Amino acid sequence: MSKYIGQFFDMRSKLNKLGNGAENRLLQEDAKATNLTSLKVPGISLRLKGLIIFMLFVLYGGLLASFILHQKTVLLNRFTELQELSGTTTELRLFDANIFHIFETVFISSDPNLHTSKDISNIRTQLLAISRQYANLETNLPKVAASLAKLNTYLDKLANNPTKSNLANLRTGFITEEASLSHLADNLQKHQTELENSYRQHSNSVAVIALLIGSSGIIIFGMIITVFFTRLTNDLLLLKSHAEKIIIGDREDMIPITRRDEVGVLMSAINRLSQDLDIREKQLEIEHHKYFHREKVAAIGELAAGIAHEIGNPISAIAGVAQAMREIQASKSCPFQDSICRPDLILAQTSRLATIAREIADFAAPLPAEYQLLDLNELIKNTCRFVRYDRRFRNINLDMKLDHQIPAIRAIGDRLIQVVMNLLFNSVDALENIKDRLATINIITSSRDNAVSMTVADNGCGMNEETLHQAFEAFFTTKRPSKGTGLGLALCYSIIKDHGGKIELESTPSSGTLARVILPLNLSNYHEKLSES
Numbered sequence: 001m002s003k004y005i006g007q008f009f010d011m012r013s014k015l016n017k018l019g020n021g022a023e024n025r026l027l028q029e030d031a032k033a034t035n036l037t038s039l040k041v042p043g044i045s046l047r048l049k050g051l052i053i054f055m056l057f058v059l060y061g062g063l064l065a066s067f068i069l070h071q072k073t074v075l076l077n078r079f080t081e082l083q084e085l086s087g088t089t090t091e092l093r094l095f096d097a098n099i100f101h102i103f104e105t106v107f108i109s110s111d112p113n114l115h116t117s118k119d120i121s122n123i124r125t126q127l128l129a130i131s132r133q134y135a136n137l138e139t140n141l142p143k144v145a146a147s148l149a150k151l152n153t154y155l156d157k158l159a160n161n162p163t164k165s166n167l168a169n170l171r172t173g174f175i176t177e178e179a180s181l182s183h184l185a186d187n188l189q190k191h192q193t194e195l196e197n198s199y200r201q202h203s204n205s206v207a208v209i210a211l212l213i214g215s216s217g218i219i220i221f222g223m224i225i226t227v228f229f230t231r232l233t234n235d236l237l238l239l240k241s242h243a244e245k246i247i248i249g250d251r252e253d254m255i256p257i258t259r260r261d262e263v264g265v266l267m268s269a270i271n272r273l274s275q276d277l278d279i280r281e282k283q284l285e286i287e288h289h290k291y292f293h294r295e296k297v298a299a300i301g302e303l304a305a306g307i308a309h310e311i312g313n314p315i316s317a318i319a320g321v322a323q324a325m326r327e328i329q330a331s332k333s334c335p336f337q338d339s340i341c342r343p344d345l346i347l348a349q350t351s352r353l354a355t356i357a358r359e360i361a362d363f364a365a366p367l368p369a370e371y372q373l374l375d376l377n378e379l380i381k382n383t384c385r386f387v388r389y390d391r392r393f394r395n396i397n398l399d400m401k402l403d404h405q406i407p408a409i410r411a412i413g414d415r416l417i418q419v420v421m422n423l424l425f426n427s428v429d430a431l432e433n434i435k436d437r438l439a440t441i442n443i444i445t446s447s448r449d450n451a452v453s454m455t456v457a458d459n460g461c462g463m464n465e466e467t468l469h470q471a472f473e474a475f476f477t478t479k480r481p482s483k484g485t486g487l488g489l490a491l492c493y494s495i496i497k498d499h500g501g502k503i504e505l506e507s508t509p510s511s512g513t514l515a516r517v518i519l520p521l522n523l524s525n526y527h528e529k530l531s532e533s
Helices: 002-017 020-037 046-109 117-133 135-140 142-160 164-248 262-330 343-364 376-387 413-430 465-469 488-498 523-532
Strands: 372-374 397-401 409-411 440-448 451-458 502-508 512-520
Touching (some): 046 117, 046 135, 046 142, 164 262, 372 413, 376 397, 465 502, 488 512
Antiparallel strands (some): 440 451
16 A cells, blocks of 8 residues: 555656646645645544454453352352351261260160169260260251250259159150251251252353353454454555556546544545645646647747748739839829729738738747736737637627726736637637527726726627536536637636636526636735745
8 A cells, every 4th residue: 555655646746846837836735735634533543443442352351250250259159158068967967876876875775764863964974075076066057956955954854853754755855856857967968959959050050151251252352353354454455446546547536435543544635635636637737738838829930930931022022013013004004004903902912911921920929938017908909810810700700898098917928818819719619509699709808906807708608507617627628529628718717826816707508608807916916925825
């Protein structure tokens, strides 16, 4: 891409070097182009977009890590709870087994009817040892402490009143509490199994969710990055294609600005560059036509001077012979006194030939290519006399209403002749197909505040609004390719602008067109403002 942009600016530098007469205006356009190209990114830059994507990726990774850590904590708590429950269940089983062992020792292995105070004290000692051994179990399971308390109560009753009834109550209490503890152990075992299943399910769910979230994030970010770089690649390829078109001269289509980042700025800059190159080429073409007109007129002047010199001697000889014939005729010594001898007619035609040759030579004489005081009326009359010899003006009523009180203006005569000729040729082309009225071109000059006005009006075919709006655009024309290039009015606009004036068009379809040129009298003020700008 940098290669094509480099070629663009190389082309611009070459265009800037062409045409000495266009140098100042092109430098002004360079200043405007510099201001246009110092564009800022209107939206989010590529760097900021990349930073946003990176921050989103980091945020997403942080959220995923937070989720995993949270679930890890939950699972760890459940695992700890499961371990504690497993330990409690195991201790409860052992506690229940010790109670049953005491019951078995007291009531099964020995004679249940022969219990002495020593046996009761022994049972109490074993219960106390169990209570101390499983103190944590009593703390975690209040029901165990309640069972021990009940057994101690039965023992106290039996010790205070050693009857068979109290002994039976103690046996029943041992059986009841042992069954209760067994039932409690079974419930804890069932709850432990449920916790283990829940732990497995939750761990599996966390693993699946983490896998889905991670893979979804990777897919989403992959799609975002793919879309981002695909669009960026397509836009760069579009820029490359448009750059190649600009290089070969195809500058009609503009790149649609679809981005608000550095690439969008580059698109806008290339569009402006394309427009700028197109304007420069048109301006250079106009400047070339100006210089070509000067060289052409100079060549015509040399040719006209040569022709006037070459035909001047034969015309002088013919005029001398005709003058001698008229003198002989006046002396009554001419043998041909009738209508055959017409020396006056010969003298009139030789005088006409000499006048035509002199007018062409005077018109085509090279004028200084610098500003000087000019008589606008005389310049218009000389130009009209010259174009009269064009056969297209034979049936045209060329009416000049010149204000002889207008002051002289400072201008380049050769350039103003170009303007007058272009306006006259445009008018005569507009009158080409007029058959229902007398084809007329009116040329009017007048003075106004610190300016001189020249109006060229015709009653030709006129222009519609769309054509009138584009009339001053370079290379825009409604004529056939063989009739014009579309540079006439653009050239007039450029010349009048260089002279600090303005040109206006008024037109009505099927009625005619009026071109009004206004030139300032104080041209130095305009040049000072132009140099300051």
